[in-house]
Amino acid sequence: MSNAVIDFHTHAFPDTLAARAVSQLEHGGGMRAFLDGRVSSLLASMDSAGIGTSVICSIATKPEQFDPILKWSKQIASPRIVPLPSIHPKGPDPIGQARKVAEAGFAGIKLHPYYQEFNFDDEALFPLYRALDELGLLLVCHTGFDFAFPRDRKVDPVRILRVVERVPSLRLVTSHMGAWDDWDEVEKHLIGKPITMDISVSIDLLGRERARAMILAHPADRVLFGTDSPWGGQSETLRSLRALDLGEEREQAILWKNAEALLGR
Numbered sequence: 001m002s003n004a005v006i007d008f009h010t011h012a013f014p015d016t017l018a019a020r021a022v023s024q025l026e027h028g029g030g031m032r033a034f035l036d037g038r039v040s041s042l043l044a045s046m047d048s049a050g051i052g053t054s055v056i057c058s059i060a061t062k063p064e065q066f067d068p069i070l071k072w073s074k075q076i077a078s079p080r081i082v083p084l085p086s087i088h089p090k091g092p093d094p095i096g097q098a099r100k101v102a103e104a105g106f107a108g109i110k111l112h113p114y115y116q117e118f119n120f121d122d123e124a125l126f127p128l129y130r131a132l133d134e135l136g137l138l139l140v141c142h143t144g145f146d147f148a149f150p151r152d153r154k155v156d157p158v159r160i161l162r163v164v165e166r167v168p169s170l171r172l173v174t175s176h177m178g179a180w181d182d183w184d185e186v187e188k189h190l191i192g193k194p195i196t197m198d199i200s201v202s203i204d205l206l207g208r209e210r211a212r213a214m215i216l217a218h219p220a221d222r223v224l225f226g227t228d229s230p231w232g233g234q235s236e237t238l239r240s241l242r243a244l245d246l247g248e249e250r251e252q253a254i255l256w257k258n259a260e261a262l263l264g265r
């Protein structure tokens, strides 16, 4: 059964860019990558960890990256690789781009408020959120602070709630247990509510007891397995999740059932 595991949060780059992208990100964020950033390396990691499918979240750091990312996403899509293209909200036609993403058959898009320089609840973003909602596209968004940036509250639990309250049917997936390294606020505002979150780069920082308590207090169908590979190890994250002893039903929901439902599998 382990091959059914879906990692809902990974990153990879075209082979020609991978080495440079990973080393720049390592230096910018003070992180150590587990992999070299190529899709082939991710697939090898999936094989050794027992992961069936990875969702690759691309990030357009400039508006003109929309087209090349969309093209690359089409090239790498396979039963084991589910690419999410990225739209830069400050580009010329984000809503038209959302339509292109939907027409190409992708499950959704990824946004990153730090790399793309916006606050999650900026008024200017709502037309895009409504378009994603109408198109039925997932919005996977980096949430919480980010290693590589000052600790400005660009996408914290309060801002997340403001968006969800105004576009309640938006198919939002938050990262890092709701908001990376902002877990007091997550406990205060998000835990127990119908907010989907992945568990990437959170369990070890939270510690076993707190991570376990947060997950058990959250709706069982709203937690996804994710690693942030190459920034988190796939085998290592699987091991940390399993060590939480959540019980078989919760664990299976997190490892693949919830993700299958979101991806319509």
Ligand SMILES: [Zn+2]
Pocket (backbone or CB within 6 Å): 009, 010, 011, 057, 228
């Ligand atoms: Zn990530």
